[in-house]
Amino acid sequence: MRSQALVDYHAPLRSASPQGSMSDASGDFAPYFHSQQVDPAVDTSLMLAAWALRFEVYCGECGFLPGDDYPDGLESDERDSISAHFCAYDRETRIAGYVRLVRADSEGIFPFQTHCSGLFNPQALPDPRVCAEISRLMVHHRYRRRRGDTLAGVNLSDEARPVAERRDDSPQIMLSLFRQMYRFCLDNEIRYWYAAMERPLARAMHRLGFAFRCIGEETDYYGPVAPYLADLRELEVEVGRARPALLEWLRPLEV
Numbered sequence: 001m002r003s004q005a006l007v008d009y010h011a012p013l014r015s016a017s018p019q020g021s022m023s024d025a026s027g028d029f030a031p032y033f034h035s036q037q038v039d040p041a042v043d044t045s046l047m048l049a050a051w052a053l054r055f056e057v058y059c060g061e062c063g064f065l066p067g068d069d070y071p072d073g074l075e076s077d078e079r080d081s082i083s084a085h086f087c088a089y090d091r092e093t094r095i096a097g098y099v100r101l102v103r104a105d106s107e108g109i110f111p112f113q114t115h116c117s118g119l120f121n122p123q124a125l126p127d128p129r130v131c132a133e134i135s136r137l138m139v140h141h142r143y144r145r146r147r148g149d150t151l152a153g154v155n156l157s158d159e160a161r162p163v164a165e166r167r168d169d170s171p172q173i174m175l176s177l178f179r180q181m182y183r184f185c186l187d188n189e190i191r192y193w194y195a196a197m198e199r200p201l202a203r204a205m206h207r208l209g210f211a212f213r214c215i216g217e218e219t220d221y222y223g224p225v226a227p228y229l230a231d232l233r234e235l236e237v238e239v240g241r242a243r244p245a246l247l248e249w250l251r252p253l254e255v
Contacts, residue, residue: 029249030176033096035088037180040080049095050087051076057138057151064222079111083135084188086180088173097153097173099137101181101190104128111135112196116227118217125215125229126192132185133194139173152197154204171208175246178210182232183252191232196225209239209246 040047051074058075059067065075079102088097104110108128119125139153148156153171185191195212197205202212212228219225240247 029246030172030179033088033090033173033176035086035097035176035180037184038085038087040085046087046095047085048074050085050098053095053098053138053140054136057141058136058222061141062151062222079105079135084132084181084184086177086184088139088176095140096143097137097139097177099177099181100135101132101184101193102135103132110194112194112221112227115221116196116216116219116225118219119227120215120217130190131192131194132190133196134181137174137177137195139171143173150198150201150204152201154201154208156200156204175208179250182250185232186252193230193232195228195230196221197228198223198225202226202228209242210235211238 038046038050055067055070055073055075058064059070070076080100082105083100083102085100086098087095090096102111110128110131110133112133113119125131138151139149143153144151146155150156153174155171181193185193193212197212199214199218202214205212210230211234212230214226215229216227236247239250
């Protein structure tokens with residue numbers, strides 16, 4: 001059951017640490033943030049902060065979900081039990097971002113498949129046992145104050161500018177979270193990522209080196225989005241070619 005205690009879930013979290021087996025002391029690509037995997041059964045206070053952030057963004061800020069359905073101010077669902085959870089923290093150990101990787105349910109179905117019916121070639125999708133869906137990717141509003149900032153922390157204001165005039169403004173929180181997701185996938189034999197996102201965000205991700213392939217028609221799934229698929233082996237090649245230092249930073253340290 002969820003805690004009913006009145007807690008400031010955005011206050012500094014003393015148990016959030018850049019140390020540990022699944023944490024990163026972020027370097028050049030995320031110098032102001034660190035991320036870690038959060039186990040709901042062990043890291044109770046950290047998971048409560050993540051659910052509170054989800055409520056704040058999905059129910060309060062965006063209105064994707066009715067807030068009355070979550071009287072305790074914590075947004076969670078049945079998919080949480082089959083997900084890996086990741087949180088990002090700032091230097092004051094305040095929660096700065098969140099994402100989860102959802103595995104397929106007992107019937108091999110992912111969340112996007114219950115919303116995105118117009119898939120181009122559903123028979124060609126990879127084995128669900130080696131896939132996971134990126135879900136609830138969000139950055140705290142304190143780090144989304146510029147015009148064009150998305151929930152994922154990627155800025156779209158440069159979309160209309162010529163390439164030569166665009167700023168090199170990497171989304172540190174998202175990259176820190178992706179670093180942890182990528183390492184988790186290497187350890188758990190996950191090769192493919194699904195994601196439902198807006199087309200401008202997909203283009204922005206492509207500029208960062210994360211080329212997701214559109215696999216279906218646009219639909220209303222917490223806003224107008226289309227389903228995308230990424231092969232991590234292909235991403236490694238593309239990122240390694242375009243931004244080799246980023247790939248080196250994403251990879252786990254050799255033991």
